Amino acid sequence: MHFSKKKHFLMAIICFMIVLSGCSNKGKVLVEAEKYISSVNEMNIPDDVKIIGFGEATHGNIELQNLKKDVFEALIKNEHVRVFVIEGDFGGGQEINQFILDGKGSAEEAVKALDYSIYKTEQMMDLVQWMHDYNATASGDEKIFFYGNDMQRYxxxxxxxxxxxxxxxxxxxxxxxxxxxxxxxxxxxxxxxxxxxxxxxxxxxxxxxxxxxxxxxxxxxxxxxxxxxxxxxxxxxxxxxxxxxxxxxxxxxxxxxxxxxxxxxxFEVARGHDKVFFSGHNGHVEKTSASLAGYKSMGSYLDEIYGTKYFAIGTDLLNSEFQALNRGSDKRKNYKIKNHNGLVDAFSEVEPDIFYVDFEKASRSKELLEIIKSEQKMVNVGDDFRSWQKLVKMFYTIEMVPNKAYDGIIILKEATPTDVID
CATH class of the missing domain: 1.20.1440.30 (Biosynthetic Protein domain)
Structure with missing residues (x-):
């Protein structure tokens, strides 16, 4: 029995070291990688798409929160999208909708109605204020609408x-x-x-x-x-x-x-809006239910219902400092992680810090096709995080096949932490 315990302990240490050893493995840089990237405002969305999903690798990065506006603004201009849906309270979302349509109250009050700490940020308030200002000058059929599709509040x-x-x-x-x-x-x-x-x-x-x-x-x-x-x-x-x-x-x-x-x-199709934009965590947007928690993702349900009419855009990070809540101490802290996988490293030397990779276009490259159809450890951080988790890659990434999980991805080489306003 004593030998068995020692053996199990030794095996645990070996496995732990194997996991750690994978953290520093770097993929190859893709030659002429610039050919396969575009800016966010030049994303190409197929005409028959009904839902465009945008996933966040973390809930605590400024750049990811700013991308909500950047992606939605591009979809307004290029795809005539007029409906914004967030991973947030449905009832609280209607308070934001009333603000951006009628202007009563303030952006800060409207955002607080969601009652989600991750959204009590300067970036989210700027987004809601921008929506309000946009509607103030838009004609009736050009106005935008806001929803939440979550059910965690009463x-x-x-x-x-x-x-x-x-x-x-x-x-x-x-x-x-x-x-x-x-x-x-x-x-x-x-x-x-x-x-x-x-x-x-x-x-x-x-x-x-x-x-x-x-x-x-x-x-x-x-x-x-x-x-x-x-x-x-x-x-x-x-x-x-x-x-x-x-x-x-x-x-x-x-x-x-x-x-x-x-x-x-x-509901919105009946009002003449045939496309909807959704913003939430990668874990909800992706189509393959890759989480080790074993649940079926929202994106998987949508893929079954809508097929190619659901277009999923994920995000991944190279270097990130993000803010998250340690529920054990009930305090928010900033954490730093570095992530290397074949996909982000292939584009690590392109000039932009933020760029979009369309997987249909990427498939024309033999090297890229091999990467996006094979499992990659991609950043996946929720709003609960502990310092020890950053030591082991499996606690801040999910292994998934990119071109099965998403139709395209936005890569950020550097990302900085949000600051939740109490």
């Missing part, structure tokens, strides 16, 4: 739902306001299973009431407002189901992210 979806009932059925609004009192952002993490099941039953009743009274309620409001009310109720039910199924949290969340994005696409 408050603003509940507000939207109860505000609707205030118009179409005041008696029901008073009843549901009482029954949903515990469904709030401040109390939701302390709810018992019994309380969550009660909320779930109330939401079932609300969805049934809305569907049963669709004709009457629509006559007192509009078809669009009815559609949003029903979606608010669905989002609240999704939030509740996540709590009731903690073991399947990641699996359910990405399924819901895909469902909600599909709802937005269909």
């Amino acid at each position: 408050d603003y979806s509940k507000k939207g739902l109860l505000d609707y009932y205030e118009v179409v059925n005041k008696e029901a609004e008073q009843k549901y306001a009482v029954q949903l009192e515990n469904a709030s952002n401040t109390t939701m993490r302390s709810l018992s299973t019994k309380q969550l099941k009660e909320i779930d039953e109330v939401l079932e009743s609300i969805i049934f009431d809305l569907q049963s009274n669709k004709v009457v309620y629509t006559e007192h409001s509009s078809s669009d407002k009815f559609a949003f009310a029903l979606q608010y109720a669905q989002l609240m039910k999704q939030r509740t189901e996540l709590f009731l199924n903690e073991g399947d949290y990641q699996q359910l969340r990405d399924q819901y992210l895909a469902d909600n994005l599909q709802w937005i696409v269909e």
Whole structure:
């Protein structure tokens, strides 16, 4: 037994050293690499695409947050995209939408409605203010719209739902306001299973009431407002189901992210907008469900539903200093990582620091084709990170096949940390 323990310990050390040894391996520089890159504003998106997904390698880099605006602005000009969707709260997203359309409040107040710390940054506020300023001078059919497709909060979806009932059925609004009192952002993490099941039953009743009274309620409001009310109720039910199924949290969340994005696409198509832009983490955008956590990614669902009409753009980093939350200490810190793989190293000597590689174009190069169709360790950092993780490459990268996961990639040679504003 003693020998067995020593043997296992030795094997663990050997495996650890093997992992570490892979961190410094550099790929070859591609000759004439400039032929296969373009600027972000020159990206080529196929005409029949309905959803353009943009993935972030981390949630904590200034350059990645700025790319939200840069990519969307290019899509507005070149692809006539008018709908921006973020990996953020659906109800809170409608507060941003109202700000960019009506101008009430401020960009900072609107961003805080998402209640996601990763977005409480100068870059995100600049993006929302830019959207507001754009709409201020745009004609009616040129205006842009903002959505979130996430379901991890209650408050603003509940507000939207109860505000609707205030118009179409005041008696029901008073009843549901009482029954949903515990469904709030401040109390939701302390709810018992019994309380969550009660909320779930109330939401079932609300969805049934809305569907049963669709004709009457629509006559007192509009078809669009009815559609949003029903979606608010669905989002609240999704939030509740996540709590009731903690073991399947990641699996359910990405399924819901895909469902909600599909709802937005269909709603906006009916309003004459046939293309939608989505911005979120690489792990949600990519099509191959490469995460070691074993859940099916939103991008995989979208690939099944839309096929080639879903166009996924990932990001990867060479050198990055990023900000992330250490949930153990509940503090944000800056971390530095260096990443080498065949793909980023092939372009390491091109002049631009940020550039786009279209995989269809890259496939014309024999050397590049070999790289993008083979597994690469690509940066993948969420909002929870610890100092020890940067020592082992498997804790800040995911191994994936680039041209299966994405249709193109934006590479950043240097990236700097965001600063979350409390």
